[in-house]
Amino acid sequence: DMTGMTKQEERELAKRLVAEIGRMAETAGRKLRFMEVCGTHTVAIFRAGLRQMLPENVELVSGPGCPVCVTPDDYMDKAITYALREDTIITTFGDMLKVPGSKSSLMEAKAEGADIRIVYSPLDSIQVAKDNPDKKVIFLAVGFETTAPTAAATVLAAKQQGIENLYMLSAQKLVPPALRALLNDPEVRVDGFILPGHVSVITGTDVFSFLTEEYHMPGVVTGFEPLQILRSLYRLMQQVTKGEARIENEYGSVVHEGGSPAAQRATDLVYEPADAAWRGIGIIPMSGLRMRDSFAAYDIERLLPLDVPMGKNKPGCRCGEVLRGIVTPKECPLFGKACVPTHAVGPCMVSVEGVCAAWYKYGQGR
Numbered sequence: 001d002m003t004g005m006t007k008q009e010e011r012e013l014a015k016r017l018v019a020e021i022g023r024m025a026e027t028a029g030r031k032l033r034f035m036e037v038c039g040t041h042t043v044a045i046f047r048a049g050l051r052q053m054l055p056e057n058v059e060l061v062s063g064p065g066c067p068v069c070v071t072p073d074d075y076m077d078k079a080i081t082y083a084l085r086e087d088t089i090i091t092t093f094g095d096m097l098k099v100p101g102s103k104s105s106l107m108e109a110k111a112e113g114a115d116i117r118i119v120y121s122p123l124d125s126i127q128v129a130k131d132n133p134d135k136k137v138i139f140l141a142v143g144f145e146t147t148a149p150t151a152a153a154t155v156l157a158a159k160q161q162g163i164e165n166l167y168m169l170s171a172q173k174l175v176p177p178a179l180r181a182l183l184n185d186p187e188v189r190v191d192g193f194i195l196p197g198h199v200s201v202i203t204g205t206d207v208f209s210f211l212t213e214e215y216h217m218p219g220v221v222t223g224f225e226p227l228q229i230l231r232s233l234y235r236l237m238q239q240v241t242k243g244e245a246r247i248e249n250e251y252g253s254v255v256h257e258g259g260s261p262a263a264q265r266a267t268d269l270v271y272e273p274a275d276a277a278w279r280g281i282g283i284i285p286m287s288g289l290r291m292r293d294s295f296a297a298y299d300i301e302r303l304l305p306l307d308v309p310m311g312k313n314k315p316g317c318r319c320g321e322v323l324r325g326i327v328t329p330k331e332c333p334l335f336g337k338a339c340v341p342t343h344a345v346g347p348c349m350v351s352v353e354g355v356c357a358a359w360y361k362y363g364q365g366r
């Protein structure tokens, strides 16, 4: 594998790191909380059982890094409304199908006859549009900085190929403004961030320097192997116990300070920053991407505007607090009872990267 170590050596190193983290934790004199911002990290942490390996006073909480989870109900309501029209085909990633809107889901719309197709890349929508010239093909563009460049590339390709029946229902989001909103939220308590690996490949690490400069908050960008995550925790502990705050990069093989200029350029051609609504957090200034006026022809909301009321959380669902690391899923009275993956009340139980789904699948951790 990537470390070039045997399994035995990896286990030894993991043990040493955990012991060092424990030693530092003893000197900390208080409970420390680190937030993993990315849903892929959440799943990796649970799969490896890292939470159980950590000392009592070092806690890992999950953040708003599951794109499906932070997408509010009204987006799903719009998607369902478009899907139920006779003249549309929806293309989407598979995990959107079961996400509940305020009344139903895309899955239910599909059962009612809506044409909804699962794609693995937004670019797949181009062929669907070519094959169905009399339909409006709408891609559900949900995701962070990682997916925006491909969504942008799809729009650029459609324009270049003269395709006039391909649209985006866009709810692209940006990670740094969400972290700022969390740090400004008096309910949120966190001592450092495990920063997202894939997002940082695109954005670079410089976009996170406001964490240290304005909030004296350390962050470590890291990959998805258990050892990388442990090493990032070790580095966070080192900083916190010394009262330091730096952005460090534990994923230097693929993440650079400036990120990927080509990907940033593609995004920037098609999109501009705009206010966006996050489930559980509300509107965060300049935390989303809207399609530029020059690409308005590919924006389904400008072609067929819908008046859908702002999404409200499901009664009893605490997904919004779970996404801010304020409560754990097991503090939700519906967890594992009325809300299970096969019958999810909130999106945190739907997505494979959802915090509630991870707790359910891998046991409750601690």
Ligand code: SF4
Binding pocket: 316, 317, 318, 319, 320, 322, 329, 332, 333, 334, 335, 336, 339, 340, 344, 345, 346, 347, 348, 349, 350, 356
């Ligand atoms: Fe919402 Fe279900 Fe999670 Fe409870 S367990 S917070 S109802 S998604």
